[in-house]
Amino acid sequence: MELGLAGKVAIVTGGSKGIGRATALGLIAEGASVLICARGQAALDEVVAAAGAGAHGRLETCVADLTDGAAIRQVVTRCVDLFDRIDILVNNAGSARVGEFLKLDDQAWLDDWQLKFFGYVRMAREVLPQMERKGGGVIINIIGAAALNPRHSYMIGGAANAALNHFTKALADEGGKLGVRVVGINPGPILTERLLKMRTGLMPSAAAADEAFRKMTPLGRVGKATEVADLVLFLASDRAGFIHGANITIDGGYTQGLMG
Numbered sequence: 001m002e003l004g005l006a007g008k009v010a011i012v013t014g015g016s017k018g019i020g021r022a023t024a025l026g027l028i029a030e031g032a033s034v035l036i037c038a039r040g041q042a043a044l045d046e047v048v049a050a051a052g053a054g055a056h057g058r059l060e061t062c063v064a065d066l067t068d069g070a071a072i073r074q075v076v077t078r079c080v081d082l083f084d085r086i087d088i089l090v091n092n093a094g095s096a097r098v099g100e101f102l103k104l105d106d107q108a109w110l111d112d113w114q115l116k117f118f119g120y121v122r123m124a125r126e127v128l129p130q131m132e133r134k135g136g137g138v139i140i141n142i143i144g145a146a147a148l149n150p151r152h153s154y155m156i157g158g159a160a161n162a163a164l165n166h167f168t169k170a171l172a173d174e175g176g177k178l179g180v181r182v183v184g185i186n187p188g189p190i191l192t193e194r195l196l197k198m199r200t201g202l203m204p205s206a207a208a209a210d211e212a213f214r215k216m217t218p219l220g221r222v223g224k225a226t227e228v229a230d231l232v233l234f235l236a237s238d239r240a241g242f243i244h245g246a247n248i249t250i251d252g253g254y255t256q257g258l259m260g
C-alpha cells in the first residue's frame with residue numbers, strides 16, 4: 001500500500017528504543033524525515049547507524065528529558081529549525097512503575113505522570129501551532145491497553161493511559177478545527193526493553209517470563225515493536241484520513257472488554 005509519507009517531517013519521542021525506534025525506522029524507510037529524541041545519546045546514535053546510509057529519509061537526533069517543559073520546547077524548535085515544519089508527532093516516550101498502591105507515594109505518581117501524561121500534553125501544545133502554520137498534520141499518542149484493563153499493580157500507568165485516551169478524544173475536537181488529525185494507540189504487551197524489565201522484575205527466571213508472555217494474549221505471544229510501528233505508519237498517512245479522535249487497540253486480544 002502506498003502511504004505517501006515521503007517528504008513528510010515527523011517527531012518521534014522516545015525514538016531510540018522499542019516502539020519509537022521501530023516507528024522512526026519505518027518512517028525513514030517510507031522517505032519521511034524524522035527527529036528522534038530521548039535522554040541517552042548512545043541509543044539515539046545506534047538508530048542512526050541502523051537506518052544506514054541507504055535510508056530514504058533524513059534522520060536527526062536530539063537529547064532531551066521530556067519530563068521537562070523547556071526540553072520539550074527545545075525539541076520542537078530544533079525540528080522547525082531543521083525542517084521548517086512538523087507534519088507528524090508520535091508521542092511515545094513514556095513509562096510508569098508497577099507497585100502496590102499503599103507503597104506508592106505522591107512523588108511516584110507525580111514523577112511518572114510528568115512523562116507519560118504531561119509530556120504528551122506539553123508536546124501536543126507546542127506542536128499544534130506549528131502544524132496549523134503549515135495547514136495541518138497528525139498527532140499519534142502511543143498510550144497503552146492498561147487504560148482498558150485496570151489492575152491494582154499498575155495503577156499509575158493505567159490511570160495515565162485512561163487520561164490520555166480522554167485527552168486524545170478531546171484534542172481531536174481542537175485539532176479538527178486546525179486540520180490536525182489526532183489518534184491514540186493502545187498497545188498490549190509488546191516485546192521491548194521496557195516489557196522485559198517489567199516482567200523479569202516480577203518473574204523468578206527468564207523461562208518463567210517466557211511462559212508468562214505466552215499466556216498474556218489469546219494469540220499465545222506478545223507483540224513486536226514493528227507491528228505497532230506499521231499501525232503508526234498507516235495512521236500517519238492520508239490512507240487513514242477519516243480516522244480521527246479514535247483510540248485503537250493493538251494487543252493480540254489481551255483486552256477482554258467490548259470497548260477496545
Ligand SMILES: NC(=O)c1ccc[n+]([C@@H]2O[C@H](COP(=O)([O-])OP(=O)(O)OC[C@H]3O[C@@H](n4cnc5c(N)ncnc54)[C@H](OP(=O)(O)O)[C@@H]3O)[C@@H](O)[C@H]2O)c1
Pocket residue numbers: 013014015016017018019020037038039040041043064065066067092093094095096115142143144145146186187188189190191192193194195
Ligand atoms: N512495551 C509494551 O508492552 C507497551 C505496552 C503498552 C504501552 N506501551 C507504551 O509505549 C511507549 C513505548 O514503550 P516501549 O516499550 O517501546 O519503551 P522502551 O523500549 O522502554 O523505550 C522508551 C523510549 O523512551 C525514551 N525515554 C524514556 N524516558 C524518557 C524521558 N524522560 N525523556 C525522553 N525520552 C525518554 C527511552 O530512551 P532513554 O531511556 O534514553 O531516555 C526510549 O527511547 C510507552 O509510552 C509505553 O508506555 C508499551
